[in-house]
Amino acid sequence: MNRREVLLRYAEATVGYAGEAVVRGAGLTVESGEIVGLVGPNGAGKSTLLRAITGDSELLCGSIELAGVRLVDLTPQRRASLVGVVPQQVSVAFSFAAAEFVEMGRHPHLPRFGRPGPEDVRAVETAMDLTDTAHLADKPVDALSGGDLQRLAFAQVLATEPRILLLDEPVSHLDLNHRLQVLDLTRALAEKGLGVLAVFHDLELACRYADRIAVVASGSLHPAGPPARVVTAEMLRSVFGVRAVVGTDPVTGTLAVTPIIRDGAVARAERGRVHVVGGSGVAAPLVRRLVLKGWTVTAGALNTGDADATLAEALGLEFAAIPPFAPMDAAAAITCARLAEAADAIVVCEVPFGHGNVDNLLVSVRAGRPLVLVGEIEGRDFAGGAAASYWTEAVAGGARVVPTFDEVEAALDALVPARH
Amino acid sequence: MRDSRDSRTGPALAVLAGGLVAAVVLGVALGAVRVAPSELLGALGRALSGQQSGMIDTLVLQVRLPRVVVAALVGAALAGAGTIFQALFRNPLADPYILGISSGAGLGAVVALTLTAQATALRYGVVPLAAFVGAVLTMALVTRLASWRGRLDAASLLLAGVAVSYTLAALTSFVMVFAREQMATVVFWMMGGLSGASWPYVAMIAPMFLVGAVASLAFTRELNLMLLGDERAGHLGVDVRRFKLIALAVASLLTAAAVAVAGLIGFVGLMVPHMVRLTLGPDHRALLPASFLGGAIVLVLADLIARTVLAPVEIPVGIVTALIGGPFFLWLLVRGERS
Numbered sequence: 228m229n230r231r232e233v234l235l236r237y238a239e240a241t242v243g244y245a246g247e248a249v250v251r252g253a254g255l256t257v258e259s260g261e262i263v264g265l266v267g268p269n270g271a272g273k274s275t276l277l278r279a280i281t282g283d284s285e286l287l288c289g290s291i292e293l294a295g296v297r298l299v300d301l302t303p304q305r306r307a308s309l310v311g312v313v314p315q316q317v318s319v320a321f322s323f324a325a326a327e328f329v330e331m332g333r334h335p336h337l338p339r340f341g342r343p344g345p346e347d348v349r350a351v352e353t354a355m356d357l358t359d360t361a362h363l364a365d366k367p368v369d370a371l372s373g374g375d376l377q378r379l380a381f382a383q384v385l386a387t388e389p390r391i392l393l394l395d396e397p398v399s400h401l402d403l404n405h406r407l408q409v410l411d412l413t414r415a416l417a418e419k420g421l422g423v424l425a426v427f428h429d430l431e432l433a434c435r436y437a438d439r440i441a442v443v444a445s446g447s448l449h450p451a452g453p454p455a456r457v458v459t460a461e462m463l464r465s466v467f468g469v470r471a472v473v474g475t476d477p478v479t480g481t482l483a484v485t486p487i488i489r490d491g492a493v494a495r496a497e498r499g500r501v502h503v504v505g506g507s508g509v510a511a512p513l514v515r516r517l518v519l520k521g522w523t524v525t526a527g528a529l530n531t532g533d534a535d536a537t538l539a540e541a542l543g544l545e546f547a548a549i550p551p552f553a554p555m556d557a558a559a560a561i562t563c564a565r566l567a568e569a570a571d572a573i574v575v576c577e578v579p580f581g582h583g584n585v586d587n588l589l590v591s592v593r594a595g596r597p598l599v600l601v602g603e604i605e606g607r608d609f610a611g612g613a614a615a616s617y618w619t620e621a622v623a624g625g626a627r628v629v630p631t632f633d634e635v636e637a638a639l640d641a642l643v644p645a646r647h
Numbered sequence: 648m649r650d651s652r653d654s655r656t657g658p659a660l661a662v663l664a665g666g667l668v669a670a671v672v673l674g675v676a677l678g679a680v681r682v683a684p685s686e687l688l689g690a691l692g693r694a695l696s697g698q699q700s701g702m703i704d705t706l707v708l709q710v711r712l713p714r715v716v717v718a719a720l721v722g723a724a725l726a727g728a729g730t731i732f733q734a735l736f737r738n739p740l741a742d743p744y745i746l747g748i749s750s751g752a753g754l755g756a757v758v759a760l761t762l763t764a765q766a767t768a769l770r771y772g773v774v775p776l777a778a779f780v781g782a783v784l785t786m787a788l789v790t791r792l793a794s795w796r797g798r799l800d801a802a803s804l805l806l807a808g809v810a811v812s813y814t815l816a817a818l819t820s821f822v823m824v825f826a827r828e829q830m831a832t833v834v835f836w837m838m839g840g841l842s843g844a845s846w847p848y849v850a851m852i853a854p855m856f857l858v859g860a861v862a863s864l865a866f867t868r869e870l871n872l873m874l875l876g877d878e879r880a881g882h883l884g885v886d887v888r889r890f891k892l893i894a895l896a897v898a899s900l901l902t903a904a905a906v907a908v909a910g911l912i913g914f915v916g917l918m919v920p921h922m923v924r925l926t927l928g929p930d931h932r933a934l935l936p937a938s939f940l941g942g943a944i945v946l947v948l949a950d951l952i953a954r955t956v957l958a959p960v961e962i963p964v965g966i967v968t969a970l971i972g973g974p975f976f977l978w979l980l981v982r983g984e985r986s
Contacts, residue, residue, distance in 0.1 A: 307884030
């Protein structure tokens with residue numbers, strides 16, 4: 228099955244419930260051999276789009292085609308033979324044997340009075356082998372665990388031998404092991420030529436398993452594209468209202484999404500300006516906390532690519548960027564001095580100081596603004612005593628020294644009274 | 648288990664068929680007058696060869712045999728209807744009697760009986776039809792009431808069934824007030840009696856039963872899928888709305904057939920599917936035919952008890968089934984509460 232065929236096509240499709248449109252004018256194709264992921268905020272209509280195929284939501288306008296045939300021209304039975312729907316949750320209150328349960332998936336292929344033939348038996352056996360459920364064949368389904376039941380439901384879908392697979396947040400309630408099992412199996416089936424359309428709650432799983440991703444937001448379906456093109460910091464901000472860092476997972480090599488802060492929380496900022504001296508991710512937890520509390524945070528010189536710099540970029544903070552591993556230059560020092568002087572208070576985090584960054588401390592101490600120092604300088608002066616001497620100067624000048632981050636906020640509140 | 652279950656279905660159906668033959672023979676042979684097996688065979692032989700015959704032959708062929716055949720058909724129809732209702736509502740407590748469908752059919756039949764008091768011939772056509780109309784209307788009413796707030800849950804279904812059942816019983820009594828001269832017949836009929844059963848009754852019920860039986864045996868796989876829930880059944884190719892309408896109509900037809908000839912006989916539709924499910928499992932491809940056979944056996948035997956236990960006094964067979972079925976229903980309820 229190397230030739231790619233369009234198995235599922237939404238054309239100007241408007242879908243919804245009870246005559247009310249939820250998603251308008253959606254356009255999307257799923258080809259054989261690919262997994263297309265739908266992502267988007269809760270209630271945006273991902274499931275509504277998916278459910279329109281099985282008639283569980285309404286196709287109000289436009290068309291949906293399955294293997295080139297319009298949905299309206301398919302009988303429920305014919306449609307069921309083309310499309311397999313992996314259920315979100317399986318509940319059983321009756322004691323069918325597992326194999327009987329899986330065999331129900333053959334229904335669309337059987338004539339009215341027909342008994343299952345050799346072909347059907349083979350399909351059931353293959354489905355149970357693929358899902359690792361063959362050993363359960365004789366067990367009553369109402370005595371099985373949730374994980375077994377989920378795999379059995381998958382087997383039931385596969386027994387139908389569908390060409391298109393629909394998954395609606397298929398793994399959100401599964402443990403880690405079963406999550407990977409279901410998704411790896413889905414991947415393997417796509418490689419055998421099935422077309423898969425899946426709703427993902429988890430963006431990282433979507434990036435990891437989907438070949439293309441389409442975003443559903445505010446009543447419309449954005450064009451599908453490769454994960455790296457679709458899942459970006461800008462998209463996360465505009466669609467999910469979240470400032471996030473999009474990086475690469477060091478192990479899987481797929482996209483890693485780290486949400487940092489809700490956009491709404493940032494927008495309310497009006498507490499005062501704090502200049503934070505950090506580096507290598509030491510300041511990140513404090514910066515996040517201060518931003519949440521409504522402080523306008525600026526940062527000292529940071530090497531781009533380090534965790535503090537990435538966070539500052541994602542939050543849109545003003546800071547002096549210097550190239551990775553480079554020492555502070557004159558321009559960075561000037562920027563730092565300007566930011567420090569403009570601040571209502573300055574916080575120096577527990578970073579090691581060397582020749583490359585000791586100027587951060589210097590401009591902070593000399594800025595003439597209220598100063599909060601975190602921890603002790605002992606053991607982190609790698610600048611030949613310069614850092615220790617600036618530190619002593621600061622303490623002599625009235626800087627507050629707090630042992631950990633936890634006391635920083637109280638110190639800032641004392642130094643900068645809240646404006647009402 | 649699956650293979651053994653599959654391979655068990657054939658023999659189980661054969662055993663049940665054999666049991667039905669045995670029950671029929673017992674039903675014909677036993678009673679106020681005992682008929683020896685040899686006389687039984689003789690009577691059948693003479694009937695087939697067209698010879699004229701004596702009193703025993705009349706007893707066997709004109710009294711006992713039609714009565715036993717009607718009992719078998721009524722029992723099968725009720726058990727089949729119960730099986731279908733239990734699958735559609737995914738509720739093991741559903742049964743035409745408990746859901747009020749029998750009462751609906753009963754009201755229809757009583758109205759027809761009253762209106763056709765002077766025209767006996769007409770009755771055989773009108774009563775079953777009226778019973779069917781009554782059953783379908785009640786079905787619509789009960790499901791409507793039970794799904795008042797969206798979903799149709801087990802408790803509200805049973806409550807709606809019971810409430811509707813009471814109301815219809817009152818209406819039935821009300822109709823009877825206007826037909827005093829018919830009261831005794833109607834009351835006895837309502838309690839579930841087979842005492843008047845004759846060949847015209849068989850002719851009345853058999854076509855309805857056959858249509859219902861063949862239609863329902865054609866959709867046993869859909870009944871299985873309905874146990875997975877409406878949505879899953881839809882995913883696997885069942886046109887759920889359409890199927891529910893058809894299946895409810897078929898179950899109502901079977902109920903109406905039973906009620907039109909035998910009045911209100913409770914609990915057969917509840918007990919029989921249960922007992923069969925315990926031995927053959929929930930697969931309707933085995934469950935439904937086995938329930939038809941089991942229902943027939945149960946009612947033939949219950950009628951035998953009704954005729955013989957206080958002989959020569961005959962008690963309505965509905966009382967026999969209620970005496971056995973009522974406690975059975977309670978047992979199911981209690982067991983369901985505990986699990």
